[in-house]
Amino acid sequence: MRLQNKVIIVTGSCTGIGKAIAERCVAEGAQVVIHGLEPEWGEQVVAKLGTQNAVLHIEDLTLPEAPQRLVEIAIQTFGRLDALVNNAALVISSNIQTTDEAFLRKVLEVNTVAPLALIKAALPQLSQNRGSVLNIGSVNAWSGEPNLLAYSISKGALMTMTRNLGDTLHRENNVRVNQINPGWVLTENEAQRKHEQGLPEDWYKAIPNVFAPAGRILWPSEIAAAAIYWLADESGPISGQVVDLEQHPFLGRNPPKDASTLST
Known part of the structure; x- marks a missing residue:
């Protein structure tokens, strides 16, 4: 029971990766605040x-008092707060033509500003309990796909925030801040998005080898398994780190010769 007696907020945990993380946290002995829309x-x-x-708490995290309410629910229900998982995100397609200022601000509000606001709201409790923050980013933070411009910008900003606060809050508040960047994960929403883009319902059963050397993409439970290490005391003093979770080297990869003929 690696998280025995810990209380953890997991945003965006009604489905997908957040749900898998919350379930694994409870299996490891924690109590959780489930959040979503x-x-x-x-x-x-x-x-x-x-x-x-x-x-359960249902609320839009971009509302002014939402982060504080989420923290108060954890304390009122379970008496303390030990960790925060910033998983909620707006995953939406856009490119240079379709990304205007209002659209970019909307994505940043959900994917970058809200996590910062939650960390600020949770900081007193996390500092008191020598707690931790785990931000869920994306491998798109490094540059991103052509049709994920605003999303990639927001995840790149989140990654920089993790490294910055991972240093500052660890030294000044005894709070560790780390991040995992999942690759392509088969969540309920991802399955639906690809189907809406014209792919067959079982599209995930035939992923080209260039994108999935294992013959399949990642499962939410595999991301959740990695998340536990960063939330547990066994990760010790490690802070300010970002780990990519993908099945091939995301940076500096040598693509197969036939990669240009394949499409997602």
Whole structure:
């Protein structure tokens, strides 16, 4: 039980990676605050985990007082707060033609500003309990796909924030801040997005080798397994680190000769 007696907020945990992280946290002995925008899905997660282990809060994180309310729910329900997982994100396609200033601000508000606001709101409790923050980024933070411009910008900013606060908050507040950058993960929303883009319902069963050497893309449970290390005391004093979780070397990769003939 690597997270015994810890209380953890996991944003965006009604589905996908966040849901998998919350489930794994409870399996490791933690109590969790489930958060998202989908009441029915969130209620299903809480029912599965048990009300003694989980509480649900539905709210848009970009609202001014939302971060503080989320922290207060953790304290009122479970008496403390030990860790924060900033997983909630707006995953949306855009390129240079479709990304105007208003669109970029909207994506940044959800993917970068809200995580910072949550860290600020949680900091007193996290500092008191020598807690930790785990930001869920994306391998797109390094440059991103052509049709993920605004999303990639926001995740690049999140990565810089992780390194900055991972140093500052560790020294000044006893709070560790780290980040994992998942690659291509088969979440419910990703499966639906690709289907809406014209791919068949079972598109994930035939991924070209250039994108998935293992023959499949990642599962949310595999990201959750990695998340536990950063939330547990066993990661010790490590802070300010960003780890890419993909099945091939994302930077400096030598693409196969036939890669140009393949499409996602």
